[in-house]
Amino acid sequence: MSDTSLFLTAAAELLGERGFTTDADLVSPWLTDWRGRFTGKALGLASPANTAEVASLVKLCAQHGVPIVPQGGNSGMSGGATPDDSGEAVVLSLRRMDKVRAFDVDARQITAEAGLILQTLHETVEPKDLRFPLTLGGKGSATIGGLISTNAGGTQVLRHGSMRAQVLGIEAVMADGTVFDSLQPLKKDNRGFDLKQLLIGSEGTLGIVTAATLRLLPAQADRAVLWAGLGDIRDARKLLLHAEKVAGDALEGFEVMPRHSLEAVLAHSPRARAPLAERHAWNALIELSADASAVDGLPDLAQNLLESAFEAGLVADATIAANETQAEEFWALRDEIAPAERAIGPAMQHDISVPVPAMAEFVAATVPKVEAEFPGTRAVAFGHLGDGNVHFHVLAPKDAVPGEWELGQGKAISQFVHDEVTAWHGSISAEHGIGQLKRDELGRLGDPAQLAIMRQVKQALDPLGLLNPGKLVPLETTDESL
Numbered sequence: 001m002s003d004t005s006l007f008l009t010a011a012a013e014l015l016g017e018r019g020f021t022t023d024a025d026l027v028s029p030w031l032t033d034w035r036g037r038f039t040g041k042a043l044g045l046a047s048p049a050n051t052a053e054v055a056s057l058v059k060l061c062a063q064h065g066v067p068i069v070p071q072g073g074n075s076g077m078s079g080g081a082t083p084d085d086s087g088e089a090v091v092l093s094l095r096r097m098d099k100v101r102a103f104d105v106d107a108r109q110i111t112a113e114a115g116l117i118l119q120t121l122h123e124t125v126e127p128k129d130l131r132f133p134l135t136l137g138g139k140g141s142a143t144i145g146g147l148i149s150t151n152a153g154g155t156q157v158l159r160h161g162s163m164r165a166q167v168l169g170i171e172a173v174m175a176d177g178t179v180f181d182s183l184q185p186l187k188k189d190n191r192g193f194d195l196k197q198l199l200i201g202s203e204g205t206l207g208i209v210t211a212a213t214l215r216l217l218p219a220q221a222d223r224a225v226l227w228a229g230l231g232d233i234r235d236a237r238k239l240l241l242h243a244e245k246v247a248g249d250a251l252e253g254f255e256v257m258p259r260h261s262l263e264a265v266l267a268h269s270p271r272a273r274a275p276l277a278e279r280h281a282w283n284a285l286i287e288l289s290a291d292a293s294a295v296d297g298l299p300d301l302a303q304n305l306l307e308s309a310f311e312a313g314l315v316a317d318a319t320i321a322a323n324e325t326q327a328e329e330f331w332a333l334r335d336e337i338a339p340a341e342r343a344i345g346p347a348m349q350h351d352i353s354v355p356v357p358a359m360a361e362f363v364a365a366t367v368p369k370v371e372a373e374f375p376g377t378r379a380v381a382f383g384h385l386g387d388g389n390v391h392f393h394v395l396a397p398k399d400a401v402p403g404e405w406e407l408g409q410g411k412a413i414s415q416f417v418h419d420e421v422t423a424w425h426g427s428i429s430a431e432h433g434i435g436q437l438k439r440d441e442l443g444r445l446g447d448p449a450q451l452a453i454m455r456q457v458k459q460a461l462d463p464l465g466l467l468n469p470g471k472l473v474p475l476e477t478t479d480e481s482l
Contacts, residue, residue: 007064014056020046030074030091038079041087047096051210059177067466068092070204072146075138078435080203080471094145108216111183114145114209129219133160137335145209151201153431155253158386169213170196175462183213203433204468206461221295224288224302225327228318229280236284237360239314240386243286246305252289254386258282261337261382268340276317285334337382346396348410350417354426356388366420370394374413389430434472443474
């Protein structure tokens with residue numbers, strides 16, 4: 001019996017019929033990433049039921065030299081949970097591990113397994129007048145483990161921070177099968193390196209997150225959602241500073257989108273309605289939030305914010321959502337940008353950040369620069385202005401052939417955009433991770449000292465290179481084209 005056959009037999013015995021399969025019909029749906037950019041092959045699909053099974057499987061993989069590709073909801077944006085086409089790896093799905101292990105309402109803490117769906121987490125804590133302060137468009141499929149492994153962001157980072165800020169403790173299985181148990185949250189702990197922070201954002205290349213203790217906040221008692229029309233992206237920056245001054249900690253979110261993005265959504269979604277009578281070059285979506293202690297003053301705060309913005313000449317027109325239904329409609333206009341763009345045609349999508357004070361100037365300078373360099377394209381930037389993070393998309397010319405354009409001009413566009421971001425002292429990945437999509441670009445543009453440290457850490461924690469190989473950590477190369 002071959003070594004591969006021995007491994008497959010041992011894995012099936014270890015995890016049982018529900019826990020391990022080589023059935024192509026069952027494995028195939030998990031071999032392509034959410035965006036459809038990457039498709040790989042795998043020896044099989046492992047679905048352990050608990051941490052002990054994960055640890056035993058990892059030990060088995062180490063014995064047989066079998067690579068492991070951890071996977072949560074398979075909704076990542078950078079191909080970080082998709083195996084390569086060698087067919088040598090096992091896809092390790094954490095979806096069966098979806099239990100809430102502990103829920104301390106008074107401490108505002110919850111311990112959840114890696115496979116718990118984000119929306120389920122929201123629904124679990126809501127009846128206790130609590131909330132988990134991170135949400136995103138894929139909340140119905142994104143898992144806690146995936147969110148931690150990619151250090152996910154979302155629309156509430158402005159006030160509450162990314163996933164890194166929500167994690168109080170972590171349990172993970174390391175490359176040799178040992179279990180790193182740091183679930184117990186401590187306000188103060190100076191026993192050396194904060195290893196849980198090393199695992200957050202490591203995309204399964206250093207260890208496999210199996211559970212986490214997360215912080216919770218008092219439920220949102222009410223919110224005010226505002227829509228403002230602006231003449232220029234730099235006006236949005238001024239409005240953001242004004243909102244921070246007037247609203248303080250009540251400012252929950254501040255999103256921007258250009259006219260093209262709004263019109264694309266209005267054309268794509270039959271139920272979408274423009275918030276304002278006239279179209280403006282730029283739009284700002286602002287959310288103010290209040291818990292029970294501040295709910296009575298929220299309407300006046302929202303009104304004061306708008307009136308003072310008008311008086312200062314910061315907005316051309318604006319409105320406040322009249323009710324929760326209209327507030328959801330405003331947010332739907334923001335959330336529907338990506339599918340509306342897909343309906344238009346191919347695009348190169350960049351998840352980038354620059355220092356917060358420079359973002360408006362970066363967009364104003366870079367949009368026309370890209371369009372001049374690549375005639376026929378249209379560059380659009382939308383997203384989290386308050387975080388210094390926008391989604392910088394470049395839409396293909398009308399005659400572009402899907403598939404061919406991305407590999408040709410599209411690749412050159414991405415390198416051009418990433419060069420511009422680097423020149424502005426920014427990051428080519430603000431919240432979607434590196435995965436395999438941006439690994440080579442990180443190798444081309446990353447700081448040599450930082451890249452050397454990343455490789456040393458990877459080698460120290462995963463000396464056999466079996467944890468999510470080919471993702472995040474750039475290979476050492478002298479090829480300047482990478």
